Amino acid sequence: MLAELAELLKEFYNAPFRGAVARARRQEDDLFMLLVFSEMVGVPNPAAYFTLELQPLLYQDFHEWHKRMGMDRSPTEWFSCC
Amino acid sequence: MSAIVFVVIGVCAFSAGYFFYSKYLAEKIFRLDPNFVTPAHTMEDGVDYVPTRRVILWGHHFSAVAGASPIVGPGIAVVWGWLPALLWVTIGTVFFAGVHDFGALWASSRNQGRSIGALTADIVGPRARSIFMIVIFLLLLMVNSVFGIIIANEHIAVPSSVIPTWIVILVAMVIGWLIYKKGMSLLWVTVIGVSVLYGAIWVGAVMPIELPSSFLGLAAPGQWVVILFVYAGIASILPVWLLLQPRDYINGIQLFIGLALLYIAVLLAAPTVVAPAFNSNPPANAPPIVPLLFVTIACGAISGFHGLVASGTTSKQLDKEPHARQVGYLGSVGEGTLAMAAIIACTAGFASFADWNAFYGGSYPAAGLTAWARGGSIIMENGLGLPDNIAETMLAVMGILFAATTMDAGVRLQRYIIQEWGTIYNIPALTGRNVSTLIAVGSCLLLAFGAGGGGGGALIIWPLFGTSNQLLGALTLMVLTVFLIKLKRPVWVTVVPLTFLIVMTIPALIIQLRGFWEAQNWLLIVMDLLILGASILVALEAVSAFGRAKREAAAS
Numbered sequence: 001m002l003a004e005l006a007e008l009l010k011e012f013y014n015a016p017f018r019g020a021v022a023r024a025r026r027q028e029d030d031l032f033m034l035l036v037f038s039e040m041v042g043v044p045n046p047a048a049y050f051t052l053e054l055q056p057l058l059y060q061d062f063h064e065w066h067k068r069m070g071m072d073r074s075p076t077e078w079f080s081c082c
Numbered sequence: 083m084s085a086i087v088f089v090v091i092g093v094c095a096f097s098a099g100y101f102f103y104s105k106y107l108a109e110k111i112f113r114l115d116p117n118f119v120t121p122a123h124t125m126e127d128g129v130d131y132v133p134t135r136r137v138i139l140w141g142h143h144f145s146a147v148a149g150a151s152p153i154v155g156p157g158i159a160v161v162w163g164w165l166p167a168l169l170w171v172t173i174g175t176v177f178f179a180g181v182h183d184f185g186a187l188w189a190s191s192r193n194q195g196r197s198i199g200a201l202t203a204d205i206v207g208p209r210a211r212s213i214f215m216i217v218i219f220l221l222l223l224m225v226n227s228v229f230g231i232i233i234a235n236e237h238i239a240v241p242s243s244v245i246p247t248w249i250v251i252l253v254a255m256v257i258g259w260l261i262y263k264k265g266m267s268l269l270w271v272t273v274i275g276v277s278v279l280y281g282a283i284w285v286g287a288v289m290p291i292e293l294p295s296s297f298l299g300l301a302a303p304g305q306w307v308v309i310l311f312v313y314a315g316i317a318s319i320l321p322v323w324l325l326l327q328p329r330d331y332i333n334g335i336q337l338f339i340g341l342a343l344l345y346i347a348v349l350l351a352a353p354t355v356v357a358p359a360f361n362s363n364p365p366a367n368a369p370p371i372v373p374l375l376f377v378t379i380a381c382g383a384i385s386g387f388h389g390l391v392a393s394g395t396t397s398k399q400l401d402k403e404p405h406a407r408q409v410g411y412l413g414s415v416g417e418g419t420l421a422m423a424a425i426i427a428c429t430a431g432f433a434s435f436a437d438w439n440a441f442y443g444g445s446y447p448a449a450g451l452t453a454w455a456r457g458g459s460i461i462m463e464n465g466l467g468l469p470d471n472i473a474e475t476m477l478a479v480m481g482i483l484f485a486a487t488t489m490d491a492g493v494r495l496q497r498y499i500i501q502e503w504g505t506i507y508n509i510p511a512l513t514g515r516n517v518s519t520l521i522a523v524g525s526c527l528l529l530a531f532g533a534g535g536g537g538g539g540a541l542i543i544w545p546l547f548g549t550s551n552q553l554l555g556a557l558t559l560m561v562l563t564v565f566l567i568k569l570k571r572p573v574w575v576t577v578v579p580l581t582f583l584i585v586m587t588i589p590a591l592i593i594q595l596r597g598f599w600e601a602q603n604w605l606l607i608v609m610d611l612l613i614l615g616a617s618i619l620v621a622l623e624a625v626s627a628f629g630r631a632k633r634e635a636a637a638s
Contacts, residue, residue, distance in 0.1 A: 006269040011138040013261075013268055013331050016146060016395060020322040022129040 157450020174383025347465030382421025386554025431457020
């Protein structure tokens with residue numbers, strides 16, 4: 001009964017704002033992608049040595065990201081996803 | 083007469099509306115199909131389009147549409163006596179708002195869950211869509227200004243409301259942080275948050291706060307208006323999860339608690355209605371009841387704003403088409419119930435006719451929210467034994483929180499529109515978050531102070547706000563009618579309320595225009611003329627769109 005109430009409240013809390021929260025989250029993620037792949041699009045990044053390590057983890061989102069950023073094709077030559 | 087009669091009338095009318103009229107609409111007009119696959123399934127994305135349980139969808143649809151308006155509107159309109167307000171709220175909810183909200187939800191779910199604005203362009207045409215955008219911007223501008231003014235006045239009338247109102251902001255931010263950053267269970271957070279809110283109400287009642295009567299040449303109402311809009315500006319650029327979401331949530335919870343407490347108190351106290359059925363002696367400056375009653379009570383009888391919610395978010399989460407009947411129609415019934423509670427508080431919450439007349443007999447429009455808190459608190463004291471000052475603070479805070487959450491969201495929406503204009507017309511300055519927020523807040527402040535009374539006496543724009551809200555409702559009904567004509571279904575269910583709204587709105591605008599002219603208030607004259615122009619365009623557009631749709635339907 002208590003668990004059901006908790007579930008009900010959770011839905012009541014989240015349902016109206018799912019879209020807004022997801023969009024806010026995506027904005028943050030996009031900025032993070034830009035930081036990680038900044039050297040690749042020609043922006044010098046002093047932390048490139050460290051962000052390089054993260055790149056393989058983010059490759060699967062790379063295509064969606066560059067499309068969303070208005071670049072129809074992969075912005076780099078050495079990594080082409082499309 | 084006992085106020086329980088109002089409760090009985092309300093329950094009977096709303097039940098009959100739901101069990102008979104909405105059934106008729108569902109079966110004969112909208113022809114809801116349990117096998118129709120809703121956009122929540124066909125376009126499911128886990129973000130906007132998500133099939134949601136019926137009771138949850140109803141809960142948040144209702145709390146999204148319920149606001150301060152169904153309290154303030156009836157709170158002002160009982161000046162003409164309780165009977166006209168009661169009749170308009172019951173008839174309006176059953177035959178106007180119910181059809182409007184239910185219909186908007188159905189039409190949107192039949193069109194990929196698109197918003198009424200987008201549907202206007204698709205079904206009626208691009209010209210109607212432009213009118214729609216203008217009406218929405220004017221409506222937002224007025225909502226924000228009016229609600230800012232109402233909160234300012236209420237903080238002065240009930241100084242004990244100050245502490246709880248502002249503590250809620252802190253509580254909401256802590257809740258948002260606990261949930262998103264600490265992953266705490268919502269159930270416990272809710273219990274703690276609601277306890278702190280009611281604790282703050284008690285603290286507020288013990289420690290009322292008043293601003294100095296003058297500061298930098300601003301009177302107290304003006305000071306509050308400035309503080310509120312500075313807050314609204316900041317709130318509108320904070321992340322949604324940090325403030326808006328937890329604030330809306332607490333508001334929803336306290337809506338259900340407050341409404342339940344008030345109705346239980348009415349049943350236990352059985353207060354006597356002291357206001358007259360028809361007030362033969364309204365204040366000298368009160369406008370004629372027809373047509374002003376029908377724009378003074380907008381939300382609670384019919385409100386265009388509901389169409390935005392129904393088609394904007396609710397329709398994307400509708401699990402099965404037949405749910406539209408419960409979610410849409412019962413959503414408007416919920417709003418009607420809140421309006422009914424306001425009528426009871428403002429007509430039966432006073433000790434005697436002399437007390438009531440002392441409040442309402444002075445000048446029009448009376449502070450509806452103040453009457454609600456004062457009247458409701460006496461009913462709660464008699465029915466539940468709650469101390470008068472605690473109950474008054476609780477009800478004032480309930481109204482203020484409604485107004486404040488609407489303002490938070492309203493300023494944010496205004497900013498989006500300004501940013502969009504910046505993109506459309508290629509003005510990069512407007513697309514920035516800070517500049518667009520400043521313009522949104524600045525325009526609201528301009529209207530709040532431009533309306534007169536140093537930012538405090540500007541409830542005078544309330545009927546103008548109601549008019550633009552009704553106009554938006556008329557636009558939605560027009561879209562629905564054209565859609566029904568195209569489907570070759572009976573249209574009287576939407577044409578009758580649509581005609582009524584237009585016939586009432588235009589004279590109401592002309593009467594108000596005369597008042598603004600006499601006061602030589604050019605800002606309000608311009609606003610009134612803009613809305614009047616939009617109303618006439620809506621009427622003309624409706625006639626031409628119906629003709630076009632009929633010809634198309636006949637040809638097909």
